Amino acid sequence: MSASPALRPSYAVVLRVPHARRTFAAALTGRLSYGIVPLSVMLAVTRSSGSYSVAGTVMALFGATTVFLSPARAALIDRHGPRRALVPMTAAYLATLALLTSALLTPALARPGAAPAAVLGGLAAAAGACVPPLGPTMRAVWGGLTPDRALLQRAYSLDGVAEELLFVTGPLLVGVLVGFAPPAAGIVVGAALMAGGMAGFVSSPAVRAVRPGKTGVRRGGGGLRGLGRPVVAIAGVGLALGVVDLLVVAFAERHGHGAGHGAGGADAAWVLAALSAGSAVGGLLNGAVAWRTPAGARLPLLTAGLGLTLCGAGLAPGLGTLTVAVAAAGFFVSPAITTAYLIADEAAAPEARVRAGAWVNTAVNAGSTAGTAVAGALAGWLPVGLCFVVTGAVVLMTAAAVAVRTARRTTSDLVPLA
Incomplete structure (x- = not known):
């Protein structure tokens, strides 16, 4: 869809693009998990292990697999399409978070110093390896929804500002949550947000229309040349x-x-x-x-x-x-x-x-x-x-x-x- 010459590109026009609001809202719901899960994991591991050193190591493993395997996960989406790649990826992510939460809340491991650091580190690394790249996928979908470059610029700006606000809001929500619940509850909330947001995202017509190897409708370049x-x-x-x-x-x-x-x-x-x-x-x-x-x-x-x-x-x-x-x-x-x-x-x-x-x-x-x-x-x-x-x-x-x-x-x- 291209912007009409009589319609000046704006944020309102971006959100009026067919299926844009629904797809964007679902993606933001899932991406709020990114602002909640890491802090919740760190607090829960600190409480369970009784060691800041263990918590730091676990978070380093989670962060490393999240960040450095992101291009590999994105390659799966490019190759197989968002729906075929994101659904199993999300299922694996939620399963590893469930195992991590279970390990943190098991009565035998609940007292400080009892949780085995190797188990927590392995589960955290596995969860990070499966984190669904909703941000890059949503930006690719924006390219299909708004092939007009002026609209795409506004879509990316709106997406970036919203994402930054999510990373501010997430820790604040964790701070409220730990006031009346164990930190591991934040992992559960983050997992629920990811599950609900991903369900809405992959069911969106804008995402269903994406085919493997065609994550946008535009003139191609030379693979990843020019990055x-x-x-x-x-x-x-x-x-x-x-x-x-x-x-x-x-x-x-x-x-x-x-x-x-x-x-x-x-x-x-x-x-x-x-x-x-x-x-x-x-x-x-x-x-x-x-x-x-x-x-x-x-x-x-x-x-x-x-x-x-x-x-x-x-x-x-x-x-x-x-x-x-x-x-x-x-x-x-x-x-x-x-x-x-x-x-x-x-x-x-x-x-x-x-x-x-x-x-x-x-x-x-x-x-x-x-x-x-x-x-x-x-x-x-x-x-x-x-x-x-x-x-x-x-x-x-x-x-x-x-x-x-x-x-x-x-x-x-x-x-x-x-």
Whole structure:
């Protein structure tokens, strides 16, 4: 469906596309599980094992299989179609979550220190390996629903902002839930959301119309050729996000907002909320603008904007100015990620669109994980302000590298597949 010339592309027009609201609502219901299950697993494992070390190891296994096997799961969807791949994938995911919940709630294992770490780690890794890639699949379906590029830009922006809000809402719901139920109950709630959302998603006419090897109706590219720029740029964005999460906490503690007072976590939470708010505003504005500049040219500019604002955050004298600087940095996050998805969609062949989105998604998540590890090392021996500047400089170098590749109009970018 193309936008009518008499109908200006907008978010309202996107949601009026036949089957869009139903499909999007179902996908968001399932994706809310992503914001609930990880935190619930971590809290439940901590309570069951009585060890933060065990909980950290279990979550590392869950996160690693979730992130790094995402392209492989996406390849199954491209090859077999969403319905044939997602249904068994979801069934396996729910089954492993049920086994994990059972292990955490079994009376013999319920006391701290009794739960076998190897069993919990194995079940968590298996669950992560089966996580259905609803985000990349929904973005591929958006490509079929809105082949008009202006509408697709708005659809991706709306999708990105909604997903970010889900990752804020999920932990809040877990916080409410653990007030009157064991943490493992959050796993059950997350599983129920995934089951209900997936049932609605795969039964949607928009998803039923997708055939294996044809996850969108558009001109094909060369498989996954051309993904180098968006993957590199978004890995840099993810790195910045992982660093900022830890540096904000360190900043609050070192500026007297946490040490000895117990307020550092609360102050850091407000600063990180400003990051999310800035990202949401930037994402909505980015989707509303009728850009004349191609997405390939916008991506390094947006990445550079993030780098510059992070350098500015390094000059913040207090928590108030840091909040403003971090909100300004967030303004570039969602637009950069949305633009990367647009480039990936444009570059990928029809039979590889889910994988293309999954590679971008993997890049931001892997970058974030690496960023958290790097920030922990940097913050141990550098002033926090200088850590922000170093991070901003790395993001600026990433933007420069992407800009050079864009200027050369290279056609040799190919993400290696296993």
